Amino acid sequence: MLRRLWQKPLWRSDKCYRRFIWTLRRQTPYYPYGTLIRSLIFGKQPSRRHTRYMPHFSSEDLSILSNYCNDIKELAFEFTRKDVFLQRDSIKTFLKKCTNLTRLEFTIGESLVDSSWMQGMLQPVREGKLSNLRYLAFYSILFNEPMYSSIITDLAQGCPKIISFETQWKIQADTLKMIMNSFPNLQSISCGILERGGLEILVNKGGRLRKLELGHVHDEITQDMAGRFPILKELTIHKAPKEFAMFAENWTIQQTMMTFIDLDCRNFKLDELCTIMRNCTKLESITLRGCNGLKAGMLASVAMECSDRLKYLTIFNYFYLSDNELVELSDRCRNLKRFAVWGTAKFTQEGYRYLVKNSVNLVTFCGNFKELTTRHILSSIIERGQSNIQVFKTGSRFRLYGRGKLHEVVYVPEPSMVNDDHKLTASILVDFARAAPCLRKLRLDYFLKDLDGKDVVSAIHQLKNLEKLAFSPSFSISQENLSDLDSHPRLKKNLPTRYLVSAPGKVILFGEHAVVYGTPAIAGSVNLRTYLFTEKREDGILEAYVPDIGLDQPVKWNTELFPYSKVVNDKKEEFNEELAESLRSLAEIESDKPAIVRQQQSAACLALLYLFTLLSNRFPETKRGLTIHVRSALPVGAGLGSSASYSVCLTTGLLLNFEYISLTSGSQGAELINKYSFLAEKIIHGNPSGIDNAVATFGGAVLYKKGSMEPLKGLRPFRFLLTNTKVARDTKTQVANVRIKFDKYPGIIKSILDAIQNISDHFKTVLINEDNNITQDTMLEDLIDLNHYLVNSLGVGHSTLDRVREITAQFGLHSKLTGAGGGGCALTFIRDGVPRATIEAVKKSLSLQGFECFETLVGGHGAGALNTNDTMTAQEFMEVGLEWYDGIDSWRYFA
Ligand SMILES: Nc1ncnc2c1ncn2[C@@H]1O[C@H](COP(=O)(O)OP(=O)(O)OP(=O)(O)O)[C@@H](O)[C@H]1O
Ligand SMILES: C[C@@](O)(CCO)CC(=O)[O-]
Structure with a gap:
C-alpha cells in the first residue's frame, strides 16, 4: 500500500504537498520513500x-x-504561468539525476519560455544522461516555431530509444520530417492537425509506426499511399480526408494487426467500412462518429463482419439506425462487452430490451436515453437477472470532448410525455440493484424529482459494489438522505466545498423601462462579469465579503437566528414578502457612510439573507454555514445590470451549496437560477421586469417580454462602446418615477411605450429579413436615436448622457442611455469599418469629461461555475486579477 501511494504522488492541496516534502526530507535509510517514487507531475x-x-x-x-x-x-x-514556475538551472540539475526516465511530458504556454531557456534546461538530455527515454509529449506549443526544432534535435541526440511522440498541435510537414528523421524508432504518433505533405512523410518514414492518432488530415490521400501505409494496431482519425473511404479498400488489405479504430469521416460509405472490418481480422474495438455516409444497415453490417470478434462498440449520432440492427448486433456479437450510443438514433425501448436480454457479456452500457427508455432498459436487466453490468450511464445530456471541440446534446422531455409511467421509481432501482450486483458506476442524469429521497438512498445502499454515482439532485432528496450515503462501504461522497461562480452584466439595446409594462425589449450579456467564491463552514455562521459596494469589513450572521419558520416549502419560487420583512433588520448595515450607501448595502445583504434562509432550510442547522466573497468587474448602479449579475451569482452559489443543482445540471439548472435570482432582484429593485437576471443567467442576446424570452440566434457580434457617466442613481427610484408618470398620464405614456415596442419589433424584423450589414447598421443607428428620445421623455434622461451623445456624434457615432437611465451608462454603437483611431479618439474625448469607457461585444456565456476545492483559496480569489478568471477553461455554463 505504502509502495503504491509513493509510486505516483498526487497532491490535492498545499498542505498535502508540503507534508510530502516534509516527509521526504526526514526520510531515513529504513524508510527510503524517495526511492519508491516512479512518477512526478510538476504542474x-x-x-x-x-x-x-x-x-x-x-x-x-x-x-x-x-x-x-x-x-x-x-x-x-x-510551464503555463510564469509566476509559478521553477528555475531553469534547478530543473537541469534535477534532470541530470533522472537517468532511468522513460516518459517526459511538457505543457508549455505559448511564448512563456524561449529557445535558449529550453536548450539550457535540456542540456543533460543532449549529454545523453536520459538515454532510456521512450515517450515524449509536448502540449500547448506551436510546432512551426524554429525553437522546437532545436529541442527535438537535442532530444534526438541524447535519446535514441524514443518510440512515442504526442502533441495536440498542428505539425507542419517539415517538422514532421524532422521528427521522423530524429526518432527513427517511432511506434506511436499523436497530433492535432497534420499539415499538407505530412501523410506522405508518414508513409515514407513511418515503417515502425503501430499507433496513429490524427486530429485532422489534409485532403492529400492517394491510392498509391495505401499500399505503402505503415501497418498499424490502433488508428484514430478525428476528421478524415475526403478520399479516405476509397483509400480504405487498398489500405486495409495489409492491416492485419489492427485492433482498434476510431473514425470521424463524413464521406465514409458502408462498403468501405465493411472492407475494413473484413480485412482487419483482429479488429475488436470500433468507434464511429459523424460518418454520415453510413446509412441504414451499418450496424447490421458491423455485426455480420465482426461477429464474435467485436468487443467494444461506440457510436455517435446515427439517426437512421433502427431496432432490427440492435437485434443483429446482439445475435451475432456474442462477446460484446461495451455498448455506447450517444446523440441521436432511432432505436426504441424494444431494441434496447432485446440487446440487454441477449448480450450476456455486456459490462458497460451507456447512452443518452430518455427517462422512459431508461426505465425499460432497467426493467429488462431486472427481468433477465444476474447481469454482469458494471457500468451503466444514461441521462438527458452528454458531452463529447473531441480535439478542441465540444458537442453537447440535451434531451428536453416533452411535457405531455412526462407522466408516471415514464418515470424511474425507487423500487425499479432496488430491483436493479439486485439484478446487477457487480455495478461499479452509475449515472442517471435526470432530475429525479418525484422519487422519495429515502427510498433512493436505500436502493443505492443495495448496490454494494458501487464506487461512483451521479444523478441530478432534486427537492425530494434532502441533506439527511445524502448524509445516509456516507455509510455506503465503497461510495465516496465527494461534493465540492468551494465553488467559483460567475455571471455577466447586461446591456439593453432597446426597450428599457417599457419592458416593465410588458412590452418586449432587446438585451444581451456583456463581457464584464461578477464573480462569487463560496466556501462551506461547519460553525453555522454566514460571512460575506462584498467590497464593491463599500463594505470594507466582512459582515457576519449567526444563521440560527434566521426566520426559517417563515419559509413556505412548496412555494419557495414565489416572492415571500413576510420572509423578506422579517430579515430586514438583520440585513441593516450600521456605519458612518451616507444613508443612500447604507441602503444599497442593506439591499445587497437582504438579497443574500433572503436566499440563504429560503434555500438552506433543507440542511441540518449545523451545516448552514458559508463564507462568500464577491468581486465584480461591473460598475455598480450604472445600468449594466450589476445587481442582476450579483443576484445570479448569489443564487447559483447557494443552489450549488445546498445541492439543488450540480455543476452538470445544465439548462434545467439555469431555469432554477433564473427563478430564484428574480426574487433577489425584487429585493434590490422593487419591481423588476426580470430581463436583467434572465440575461445574466442564460447569456447571449434575447428578445425579452415579461415572463417569456426568445433567444436572438445568429445575431452579428455588434460592437459597442459603453460609457459610464459615473452619475450615481438607482434603478428602483428610476422605475418608481416612471410609474408615477404612468399613473398620472396613462394615455400619453402608453403611446410612448407602444412606440418603444415598435422599435424592438422593427429591430428583430430587420435582423431576420435584411442581410446587408450596411443597411442593418444604418437601421440600428436610427433606432438608437429614436429610443434615446423616447426614454428621455419618460423622465429618465440626464445631462451627462446627452453630453455623451454630443461627443460621439462629432465622430459620426450614435448613442443612447442604457438600463435605468438617470445617469449610469450610455451605449454607443460602433458600426462595421469604424477605424481604431476613431474609437480611440472618441474614448479620449469621453475620458476628458471624467467618463469611463469599455468596449464590448454583446452576447456571451451566462451563469457558470466550477469546483475550486483543490485549486483556489478565498485569499487567492480576492488577490488575483479578475481577467484571470475569464482565462479559466473549465467553466461549466448552465445554459
Ligand atoms: N458587486 C456587487 N456586490 C454587492 N452588491 C451589488 C454588487 N453589484 C450590485 N449590487 C447590488 O445592486 C445594487 C445596484 O443595482 P442597480 O439596479 O441600481 O444598478 P445596476 O444593476 O448596475 O443597473 P441596472 O439595473 O440599471 O442595469 C447595489 O446597490 C447593490 O445592492
Ligand atoms: C429599467 C429596467 O427596464 C432595466 C434595468 O436594467 C428595469 C427592469 O426591466 O427591471
Whole structure:
C-alpha cells in the first residue's frame, strides 16, 4: 500500500504537498520513500474534476527531490504561468539525476519560455544522461516555431530509444520530417492537425509506426499511399480526408494487426467500412462518429463482419439506425462487452430490451436515453437477472470532448410525455440493484424529482459494489438522505466545498423601462462579469465579503437566528414578502457612510439573507454555514445590470451549496437560477421586469417580454462602446418615477411605450429579413436615436448622457442611455469599418469629461461555475486579477 501511494504522488492541496516534502526530507535509510517514487507531475494535478490543484514548487523542493528520488520513470512539466514556475538551472540539475526516465511530458504556454531557456534546461538530455527515454509529449506549443526544432534535435541526440511522440498541435510537414528523421524508432504518433505533405512523410518514414492518432488530415490521400501505409494496431482519425473511404479498400488489405479504430469521416460509405472490418481480422474495438455516409444497415453490417470478434462498440449520432440492427448486433456479437450510443438514433425501448436480454457479456452500457427508455432498459436487466453490468450511464445530456471541440446534446422531455409511467421509481432501482450486483458506476442524469429521497438512498445502499454515482439532485432528496450515503462501504461522497461562480452584466439595446409594462425589449450579456467564491463552514455562521459596494469589513450572521419558520416549502419560487420583512433588520448595515450607501448595502445583504434562509432550510442547522466573497468587474448602479449579475451569482452559489443543482445540471439548472435570482432582484429593485437576471443567467442576446424570452440566434457580434457617466442613481427610484408618470398620464405614456415596442419589433424584423450589414447598421443607428428620445421623455434622461451623445456624434457615432437611465451608462454603437483611431479618439474625448469607457461585444456565456476545492483559496480569489478568471477553461455554463 505504502509502495503504491509513493509510486505516483498526487497532491490535492498545499498542505498535502508540503507534508510530502516534509516527509521526504526526514526520510531515513529504513524508510527510503524517495526511492519508491516512479512518477512526478510538476504542474496541475490530474483529476476528474474540472479544476485542478497546482502546488507551489520551489527550486529548493526540486533539489530535495533530486537528492532522494533515484528511480523516477515519468516526469511531466507544466510551464503555463510564469509566476509559478521553477528555475531553469534547478530543473537541469534535477534532470541530470533522472537517468532511468522513460516518459517526459511538457505543457508549455505559448511564448512563456524561449529557445535558449529550453536548450539550457535540456542540456543533460543532449549529454545523453536520459538515454532510456521512450515517450515524449509536448502540449500547448506551436510546432512551426524554429525553437522546437532545436529541442527535438537535442532530444534526438541524447535519446535514441524514443518510440512515442504526442502533441495536440498542428505539425507542419517539415517538422514532421524532422521528427521522423530524429526518432527513427517511432511506434506511436499523436497530433492535432497534420499539415499538407505530412501523410506522405508518414508513409515514407513511418515503417515502425503501430499507433496513429490524427486530429485532422489534409485532403492529400492517394491510392498509391495505401499500399505503402505503415501497418498499424490502433488508428484514430478525428476528421478524415475526403478520399479516405476509397483509400480504405487498398489500405486495409495489409492491416492485419489492427485492433482498434476510431473514425470521424463524413464521406465514409458502408462498403468501405465493411472492407475494413473484413480485412482487419483482429479488429475488436470500433468507434464511429459523424460518418454520415453510413446509412441504414451499418450496424447490421458491423455485426455480420465482426461477429464474435467485436468487443467494444461506440457510436455517435446515427439517426437512421433502427431496432432490427440492435437485434443483429446482439445475435451475432456474442462477446460484446461495451455498448455506447450517444446523440441521436432511432432505436426504441424494444431494441434496447432485446440487446440487454441477449448480450450476456455486456459490462458497460451507456447512452443518452430518455427517462422512459431508461426505465425499460432497467426493467429488462431486472427481468433477465444476474447481469454482469458494471457500468451503466444514461441521462438527458452528454458531452463529447473531441480535439478542441465540444458537442453537447440535451434531451428536453416533452411535457405531455412526462407522466408516471415514464418515470424511474425507487423500487425499479432496488430491483436493479439486485439484478446487477457487480455495478461499479452509475449515472442517471435526470432530475429525479418525484422519487422519495429515502427510498433512493436505500436502493443505492443495495448496490454494494458501487464506487461512483451521479444523478441530478432534486427537492425530494434532502441533506439527511445524502448524509445516509456516507455509510455506503465503497461510495465516496465527494461534493465540492468551494465553488467559483460567475455571471455577466447586461446591456439593453432597446426597450428599457417599457419592458416593465410588458412590452418586449432587446438585451444581451456583456463581457464584464461578477464573480462569487463560496466556501462551506461547519460553525453555522454566514460571512460575506462584498467590497464593491463599500463594505470594507466582512459582515457576519449567526444563521440560527434566521426566520426559517417563515419559509413556505412548496412555494419557495414565489416572492415571500413576510420572509423578506422579517430579515430586514438583520440585513441593516450600521456605519458612518451616507444613508443612500447604507441602503444599497442593506439591499445587497437582504438579497443574500433572503436566499440563504429560503434555500438552506433543507440542511441540518449545523451545516448552514458559508463564507462568500464577491468581486465584480461591473460598475455598480450604472445600468449594466450589476445587481442582476450579483443576484445570479448569489443564487447559483447557494443552489450549488445546498445541492439543488450540480455543476452538470445544465439548462434545467439555469431555469432554477433564473427563478430564484428574480426574487433577489425584487429585493434590490422593487419591481423588476426580470430581463436583467434572465440575461445574466442564460447569456447571449434575447428578445425579452415579461415572463417569456426568445433567444436572438445568429445575431452579428455588434460592437459597442459603453460609457459610464459615473452619475450615481438607482434603478428602483428610476422605475418608481416612471410609474408615477404612468399613473398620472396613462394615455400619453402608453403611446410612448407602444412606440418603444415598435422599435424592438422593427429591430428583430430587420435582423431576420435584411442581410446587408450596411443597411442593418444604418437601421440600428436610427433606432438608437429614436429610443434615446423616447426614454428621455419618460423622465429618465440626464445631462451627462446627452453630453455623451454630443461627443460621439462629432465622430459620426450614435448613442443612447442604457438600463435605468438617470445617469449610469450610455451605449454607443460602433458600426462595421469604424477605424481604431476613431474609437480611440472618441474614448479620449469621453475620458476628458471624467467618463469611463469599455468596449464590448454583446452576447456571451451566462451563469457558470466550477469546483475550486483543490485549486483556489478565498485569499487567492480576492488577490488575483479578475481577467484571470475569464482565462479559466473549465467553466461549466448552465445554459
Ligand atoms: N458587486 C456587487 N456586490 C454587492 N452588491 C451589488 C454588487 N453589484 C450590485 N449590487 C447590488 O445592486 C445594487 C445596484 O443595482 P442597480 O439596479 O441600481 O444598478 P445596476 O444593476 O448596475 O443597473 P441596472 O439595473 O440599471 O442595469 C447595489 O446597490 C447593490 O445592492
Ligand atoms: C429599467 C429596467 O427596464 C432595466 C434595468 O436594467 C428595469 C427592469 O426591466 O427591471
